[in-house]
Amino acid sequence: MFLGQAKDKVVELLAEGRFGEARELALRSRGAYPKQRALTEIWVAETLCRTGDDDTALAVLRDALDEGVWWWHELLAVNPPLRGLQGRPEFAEIVRRSEEHRDRAPRETTPIVFEPEGPPRGVLVPLHARADRHSGFARRWKPFSTAGFRVVVPQSSEVTTSDGDLGWIDEGLARAQVAELCADVADGLPLVLAGYSQGARFAAEWSMSGAVPGATGFIALCPPDHRMPEITEATRPSPCVVLTGEHDDDRPAAERFAAGLAERGFDVRLNVMADTGHTYPKDFGDRIHAALAHVCVSST
Known part of the structure; x- marks a missing residue:
């Protein structure tokens, strides 16, 4: 097991x-x-x-x-x-x-990129959580290149466990790193920020705030209660999907966040995943394909 x-x-x-x-x-x-x-x-x-x-x-x-x-x-x-x-x-x-x-020595930040077979119809940038393995996280998102997306997976330079897992500790550094990467890979294509847990918070926050200027919308998988992005008058509405587990401790916060987005005029879909905690659902691929379709179709 x-x-x-x-x-x-x-x-x-x-x-x-x-x-x-x-x-x-x-x-x-x-x-x-x-x-x-x-x-x-x-x-x-x-x-x-x-x-x-x-x-x-x-x-x-x-x-x-x-x-x-x-x-x-x-x-x-x-x-x-x-x-x-x-x-x-x-x-x-x-x-x-x-x-x-804690080991504070920085690691390399080379992104993993998966190109589609033909010309890309969009760019998907998934952001890992606060204790993730870059290669393993990237493998989860690779299949979406078959749907025509250039999948670009950044990694933090900061280690968060003795196992060698990575996380985004310095948020200013993370924001600048991801914004620069997105500017380099977008090529004028629709750009979707996505993320799991801590990465979900950043995907939502940086899309809404314009910290990543070219972001079309976002997909937030299991966004955490801690420092959930604030929705303000300056927040720019965009298509988005919020996914949370039925048994996730952060589910109430995710539901409140989605409701707040709807009140602000966002084209938001809330997806409560049955029999799931704060983790990836068994039908992860199907759910993200549907989320990508919503974000990209709604933005056109």
Whole structure:
């Protein structure tokens, strides 16, 4: 069982109220994914918090930290399932020690590009989350090149876990990097910003604000509650799609965001994905193809 499959199963068990089974499955996963140790340990802690075992969650994080695992502080401090740990001195010490160990050496930022077989009809720029692998994230979006899109996948230069996952820590740097890349690859074509989790927030924010001037619209997959983009009088309406999981902690915020967009005159579609948490749905390809059709057709 891959880590993603274990996570999906735990979402299913929790939704059915089978908390003991969810807890045991999470605990059995410890040590099963050595190349994803940081992501595994924090997920186990999240699951334990969901089942009411905050003390064991703290022990899991502390033990992992003692063994060299670390996370960017936001992965711990801005994490809905871990909210119950906020205010506890032991948790504050874990956050402090973890950030102290963070690797701040910048990585290369070469984008991955997938060209369609014929002339592109548009450009799709998906933005990864705050703890992602560039190559794995890019593979998820590659199939949309068969629909005629030039798929350009940027990567952050900043590492957010001891696994080597990447995330957007310096938001000003991220915004400038993506805006410059989009200007270089657009070639006058419709340009769609998309993203997952943290990347979803940026896709929406930078499209609405004009930070990426050529953006036609955006696709936000599991946008997080934390710092959801503000919709103001200056916000420019554009076609967009917001997708959120039925069991996603951030679902209420995503629904409020979509409602606010509709009130401001955006041509927005809200898609609540059944039996899904804060993750990619099983029918990801079909949902994004439909989202691309909405954004591109509505903009013409």
